[in-house]
Amino acid sequence: MQTNPILEIKNASLAFSEKAIWSNLDLSVNPGEFIAVIGANASGKTVLLKAILGQLALSAGSIELFGEPVRHGSRNVGYIPQHRQADSGLPLRARDLLRMGLDGHRFGLPLPSSKTNKRILEVLEMVGASDIANTPIGQLSGGQLQRIRVAQAVIDKPKLILADEPLSALDLKQQSVVAELINEQRQLSGAAVLFVTHDVNPVLDYIDRVLYLANGKFRIGTPDEVLRSDVLSKLYGRDVDVVRNQGRIAVLGSSNHDHHENEKWI
Amino acid sequence: MERLFDFSDYDQLIPLVQNSLIAGALLGLMGGLIGVFVMTRDMSFAVHGISELSFAGAALALLFGLNIALGATLGSIVAAVIIAIMGSRAKDRNSIIAVLMPFGLGIGILALALYEGRAANKFGLLTGQIIAVDDPQVFWLIATSVVVVSALLVIWRPLSFASLDLEVAEARAVPTKTLGIVFMLLLALAVAASVQVVGALLVMTLLVTPAAATLRLTSSPVLVPVLSVSFAVVSVVGGILLALGGGLPISPYVTTLSFAIYLVARVIEKSKSWKAVK
Numbered sequence: 001m002q003t004n005p006i007l008e009i010k011n012a013s014l015a016f017s018e019k020a021i022w023s024n025l026d027l028s029v030n031p032g033e034f035i036a037v038i039g040a041n042a043s044g045k046t047v048l049l050k051a052i053l054g055q056l057a058l059s060a061g062s063i064e065l066f067g068e069p070v071r072h073g074s075r076n077v078g079y080i081p082q083h084r085q086a087d088s089g090l091p092l093r094a095r096d097l098l099r100m101g102l103d104g105h106r107f108g109l110p111l112p113s114s115k116t117n118k119r120i121l122e123v124l125e126m127v128g129a130s131d132i133a134n135t136p137i138g139q140l141s142g143g144q145l146q147r148i149r150v151a152q153a154v155i156d157k158p159k160l161i162l163a164d165e166p167l168s169a170l171d172l173k174q175q176s177v178v179a180e181l182i183n184e185q186r187q188l189s190g191a192a193v194l195f196v197t198h199d200v201n202p203v204l205d206y207i208d209r210v211l212y213l214a215n216g217k218f219r220i221g222t223p224d225e226v227l228r229s230d231v232l233s234k235l236y237g238r239d240v241d242v243v244r245n246q247g248r249i250a251v252l253g254s255s256n257h258d259h260h261e262n263e264k265w266i
Numbered sequence: 267m268e269r270l271f272d273f274s275d276y277d278q279l280i281p282l283v284q285n286s287l288i289a290g291a292l293l294g295l296m297g298g299l300i301g302v303f304v305m306t307r308d309m310s311f312a313v314h315g316i317s318e319l320s321f322a323g324a325a326l327a328l329l330f331g332l333n334i335a336l337g338a339t340l341g342s343i344v345a346a347v348i349i350a351i352m353g354s355r356a357k358d359r360n361s362i363i364a365v366l367m368p369f370g371l372g373i374g375i376l377a378l379a380l381y382e383g384r385a386a387n388k389f390g391l392l393t394g395q396i397i398a399v400d401d402p403q404v405f406w407l408i409a410t411s412v413v414v415v416s417a418l419l420v421i422w423r424p425l426s427f428a429s430l431d432l433e434v435a436e437a438r439a440v441p442t443k444t445l446g447i448v449f450m451l452l453l454a455l456a457v458a459a460s461v462q463v464v465g466a467l468l469v470m471t472l473l474v475t476p477a478a479a480t481l482r483l484t485s486s487p488v489l490v491p492v493l494s495v496s497f498a499v500v501s502v503v504g505g506i507l508l509a510l511g512g513g514l515p516i517s518p519y520v521t522t523l524s525f526a527i528y529l530v531a532r533v534i535e536k537s538k539s540w541k542a543v544k
Contacts, residue, residue: 012440073437074438075438077437090481091430091485092431101434103423105427105438106424107422108419110487136485172443179299240458
């Protein structure tokens, strides 16, 4: 049986008031694939996720999600946002956040249901967060909240998990814990993962391919094909050093320190 | 002091205010429920803004001899639509409300100044009625609360999702924009109904305070609406019963009860966190 790609981006371009973010992007994501989307600030990583979710219109090309043109979001998508400290006054416990991921889109009241509860407890246990089920999310630590976010993203068995910088604002240890958790859930569920990050290292062991965005251009391939000095130098149009040390990768000379004013618009 | 709490002839007074009690209970139910979303969507200021335009609508209706309830409702719908369209971002929203509010009050005051009828009518729109809710008004309040409460029950889950976790709700194909507009229209109806009983200046005591007190006490999605509604109903119905004897406006009683509940909620919250530390 031939598997159809879950996500197919064809010849896509996106521009904000004439300024191209990226052009002629082609990417096809297969079930179960783990793809890291990396690149400097303002290279259009988050914009790509927004285009996949139908929140931004392409200026050219097409995106098909599960074989259909994108609409506004999808029930087959699990979404993990950036860590943001939740307001402590919100009436929302960890288990309520999970429940919204499961049936928050349905009409009516969130009446207690044993089937729903069972699924929530099951997923909480899978991510090792049973002990914080009843904690208001405003009281969770960064690592705990992202753990709950992963659980929320997988609870409805999505085919594609979109993660937008889920590790930023976490310390190194929490980064690797959460990255491992996302990979584990991918293996368990067979969902594909599109993982936006500015640092590839926490997910380096798990990813199948890298989409590297820079200068409105891109490269796609395995980490070994893309994360090389010659490839990235060509992409950036200037000398870039890719240094590998003890299984970690550093890309030197790539951040546009003279372009800080551009950082905000993604 | 005697006039503040006069309970002589109480048994004869109760039947006379039956209408007000029904209206009060319904307002409490509606205010307590919608208040939960006013809090989670950070719309307290919008409630205030909408109520001033609702006052303007009601005052114009009074001046031209039209149905006051209709005027109040039209005024708040106009305000809600403007805020919904122009204020999708919190920052824009606050400034738009701040611009609309004095304009609404100004128009209302002009209309009242030109009005030559009973002075009590004028004052009532701003600060609340003296227990007199007549039959057509009760019908209007019942109709409004039925519409608002049933619509809220239907959209409860997606509206909670959109209010508490916007990014993920959008990704999961929840129609967050449509829900936002529907919510504003429901809020407009609730505000217009409340303005007629507690007055434009005091609407927040019904649509904000009970829910704010509740969020001090619990984060359970079941307890939040239940407590919020109970607080609101106790405030309004209790306020009407206390005001009964003295012939004074009900609003000071309602606002004081509602404020007292809020204070108690804060004290309970504090004592809980002290216990947690120990």
